[in-house]
Amino acid sequence: MKIGITGGIGTGKSYVCRLLKQRGIEVYDCDEAAKRLIRTSPIIYKGLCQLIGPDAFLCQTDKDEHTLNKAAVTRFLLQSDTHAQAINDIVHPAVFRDFEESGIQWMESAILFESGINRLVDKVVMVSAPDEVRINRVMSRDHISREKVMQWMQRQWSQEKVRQLSDFEIVNDGIQPLEPQIETIIKQLAYKS
Ligand SMILES: CC(C)(COP(=O)(O)OP(=O)(O)OC[C@H]1O[C@@H](n2cnc3c(N)ncnc32)[C@H](O)[C@@H]1O)[C@@H](O)C(=O)NCCC(=O)NCCS
Ligand SMILES: Nc1ncnc2c1ncn2[C@@H]1O[C@H](COP(=O)(O)OP(=O)(O)OP(=O)(O)O)[C@@H](O)[C@H]1O
Secondary structure (H helix, E strand, C coil), X not given: CCEEEECCCCCCHHHHHHHHHHCCCCEEEHHHHHHHHHHHCHHHHHHHHHHHCHHHECCCCECCECCECHHHHHHHHHHCHHHHHHHHHHHHHHHHHHHHHHXXXXXXXXCHHHHCHHHHCCEEEEXXXXXXXXXXXXXXXXXXXXXXHHHHXXXXXXXXXXXXXXXXXXXXXXXXXXXXXXXXXXXXXXXXX
C-alpha cells in the first residue's frame, strides 16, 4: 500500500516524517527529489530556461549539473497560479516517474493533490496546524517575512479542501502530542492493508 503525507507549508510534514523514520519507515521526499531532478535533468533544464529565461539557472559549475537560481524561480512561481502550474508541468512528471521507480511506500508532498501525485497513492495522511502557527514556524525556519509565507500559502490549497480528500489527519498544533496520533494511523493502515 502506498501512503501520501501532505499538508501546506509549515504544517510540520517533515517533522512528522522524522518521527516516522525513527520507527524505521522510509519516506520519499518530493521536494528533495524535485530539487535533485532540477539539478540533473537536461529536459527540466531546457523547459525552465524556455519558461523563465536565462535567469532560471546560475552559471554552470559542472557540465552534468545545473544550479537553480532559487530567487528567480521563486519570484516567477509566486507571481500567479498560471506560473506555478507551468513550473509544475515541467518538474512533476519527472518526480512522478522517480517516485514509482524508487519502490518506496510512503511519500511526502506539500502539494500532493495540486500536483496530481495523489493518484499514485492509496491513502492520504494530512498534517495540519493553525495558520498562525504555520506562519510563525516558517518565518523562524526560513527567515522570511510574514507576507512571503502568506504568498506561499496562497499557491497551495486550503487546509479545509485538503482535509476533505484525506483519509487521516495528524494535528500538529504544538499542543496535541504526535506519537499517539501516528501510532493510531499506523495501526489502522496495517489493518486495512
Ligand atoms: C521555488 C523553489 C526554487 C524554492 O526553493 P527553496 O529552497 O527556497 O524553498 P523550498 O523548496 O524549501 O520550498 C518551501 C516550501 O514552498 C512550497 N512549495 C515549493 N514548491 C511549490 C510549488 N510548486 N507550489 C506550491 N508550493 C510550493 C512547499 O511548501 C515547500 O516546502 C523550490 O521550491 C522549487 O524548485 N519548487 C518547484 C518544484 C516543486 O514543485 N516542488 C514541490 C514538490 S514536488
Ligand atoms: N511539533 C513540533 N514541535 C516543534 N517544532 C516543530 C513541530 N512541528 C514543526 N516544527 C518546526 O516547524 C518548522 C516547520 O516544520 P516542517 O519543516 O516540518 O514543515 P513542512 O510542513 O515540512 O514545511 P514545508 O512545506 O515548507 O516543507 C520546522 O522548523 C520544524 O522543526
